Amino acid sequence: MNDELKEAVQFFKNEKAYDKLFQQFRKKYESLGRIGGNISVNEFSSDELEEIGQFFGLPGRQLRTKGVISLRQFEEQLSLTRFGHITLKQLLDAYFGEVIVSKKAQKLAKEKELQEFFEAQQERFPQIAFWLKFVYEKKSEARWILKIAEQERERLTNNIEILNKAFELLPEKAERLPMFSQRITGDPHAFDLHTELGRMFIHLLAVNEFNNDEMTDAIEFPEGVEEINELLENYQIYRDDLLNFVTCANLIAETELGVHPVWEIAAKHNTVQLVPLRELIPILKVTPASGTIVWIVENSGVCSTLLDHEPSAPMICTNGQFTLAALMLMDLLVENGCQLYYAGDFDPEGLRMADRLIERYSDSIQLWHMDKKAYYKTKSSKVLSEERLEKLHHIKDERLQEVADEMKKKGKAGYQEALVDWLLEDLKKVK
Numbered sequence: 001m002n003d004e005l006k007e008a009v010q011f012f013k014n015e016k017a018y019d020k021l022f023q024q025f026r027k028k029y030e031s032l033g034r035i036g037g038n039i040s041v042n043e044f045s046s047d048e049l050e051e052i053g054q055f056f057g058l059p060g061r062q063l064r065t066k067g068v069i070s071l072r073q074f075e076e077q078l079s080l081t082r083f084g085h086i087t088l089k090q091l092l093d094a095y096f097g098e099v100i101v102s103k104k105a106q107k108l109a110k111e112k113e114l115q116e117f118f119e120a121q122q123e124r125f126p127q128i129a130f131w132l133k134f135v136y137e138k139k140s141e142a143r144w145i146l147k148i149a150e151q152e153r154e155r156l157t158n159n160i161e162i163l164n165k166a167f168e169l170l171p172e173k174a175e176r177l178p179m180f181s182q183r184i185t186g187d188p189h190a191f192d193l194h195t196e197l198g199r200m201f202i203h204l205l206a207v208n209e210f211n212n213d214e215m216t217d218a219i220e221f222p223e224g225v226e227e228i229n230e231l232l233e234n235y236q237i238y239r240d241d242l243l244n245f246v247t248c249a250n251l252i253a254e255t256e257l258g259v260h261p262v263w264e265i266a267a268k269h270n271t272v273q274l275v276p277l278r279e280l281i282p283i284l285k286v287t288p289a290s291g292t293i294v295w296i297v298e299n300s301g302v303c304s305t306l307l308d309h310e311p312s313a314p315m316i317c318t319n320g321q322f323t324l325a326a327l328m329l330m331d332l333l334v335e336n337g338c339q340l341y342y343a344g345d346f347d348p349e350g351l352r353m354a355d356r357l358i359e360r361y362s363d364s365i366q367l368w369h370m371d372k373k374a375y376y377k378t379k380s381s382k383v384l385s386e387e388r389l390e391k392l393h394h395i396k397d398e399r400l401q402e403v404a405d406e407m408k409k410k411g412k413a414g415y416q417e418a419l420v421d422w423l424l425e426d427l428k429k430v431k
Helices: 003-013 016-032 046-056 060-066 071-079 088-096 103-124 126-137 143-151 153-168 177-185 196-212 225-234 261-268 300-309 324-335 348-364 372-378 386-394 398-410 416-429
Strands: 038-040 068-070 245-249 251-255 273-276 285-288 293-297 315-317 339-343 365-367
Touching: 003 016, 003 088, 016 038, 016 046, 016 071, 016 088, 016 103, 046 060, 046 071, 060 068, 068 071, 071 088, 103 126, 103 143, 103 153, 126 143, 126 153, 126 196, 143 153, 143 196, 153 177, 153 196, 196 225, 245 300, 245 324, 251 261, 251 324, 261 273, 273 324, 285 324, 293 300, 293 324, 293 416, 300 315, 300 416, 315 324, 324 339, 324 348, 339 348, 339 416, 348 365, 348 386, 348 398, 372 398, 372 416, 386 398
Parallel strands: 293 315, 293 339, 339 365
Antiparallel strands: 038 068, 245 273, 245 315, 251 285
16 A cells, blocks of 8 residues: 555544445445445434535535535545545545455355355265255255355365265165264264254255156255155165054065064964064065065055955055165065066056156066056046146156056046956956
8 A cells, every 4th residue: 555545544534424434435336336326415414524525625514405425526526635646446445454346246256266166076076076066056956055155164065075975875775864874974963854964965865866867857855754754765774663664464584594483474374564674674585475476555455455355465565655664675575586566546646656666676567557447447536736747747667658648638646446356356366
């Protein structure tokens, strides 16, 4: 800062009226990005206006009458003083001890810094670069994470490092969330759903699901507990191993010690079991008590009705969205060469569940009366909303696509209860 500028700063700092004036000038410059515009005199007292008026060679009351003070006029007046070689911008910078930039320039600089941060994190953690790129580019869908990046950069950096480790070390077999959390962080509660890190972990997994689904054009972040549990279970992480269970009948399980006695007795007496995930973890092999086919029914009422008539049929009831327990049981059956037959409801959710099983088990699963003929037989009057029908656009299997197209035309759902007689015929044929 040269001597003339120092002297000017000292001159104006000697009077409090100029501090208030220059604060207003600064705001105006930050808003416009240039010296221009006016500021109101309403916030100034009569004594303050009298002091400022002396600079202009005007009485304070005249400034009050004018109502505004022009930044350009102030700069012109400044040029007529002994500080004539100094611009108003130079004076303001020196007065506040920093280079004042416009709001627009501040925003651009802040955006550039944020971009550079996320690019650096992508280079550092290539495993989750896809997620970091999504967070930065899809700002509206990750606003809460960006807010942390802006306010608590170091905290976010630490979280990213932990998330990268978690993604690299996702479990290869079923693992409880607290145990997974302990293994990754040393804190069994680090990934609890109410924590910031837990929410980020769910966000990361949801984006990964979106990237892996070529048919999905809009990401769906889980909101409810059931949706979150389902997402975690896709990665073999479960939050509860007692309430996470599968309903089944007439199946034989084996552990390292041989045939499991409980399963053996249950199959002998055609007893339906509710098997929690906890009891499935030590199971090494599962087979039907007879034959090689296992019938899978989504609806619990239909499943129970079928067992009323064919109590020895090897059967699984999924009862809504697939639990990790249900998927683990089906995995064990497929690994042992069994053939699965799946029957679900004719609604968007039911078709997507069937589609998911086909994608998971390929040739080891057959659709069980889930074609157009079966859909016509249901003759449901349940009207589907446009929002639910939109989900049908994500169906991948060609056979299910045909049903989905028909469902879009009719706009109605269909339910398994109307197909019980057909399902029973099939059970009797393979008895």
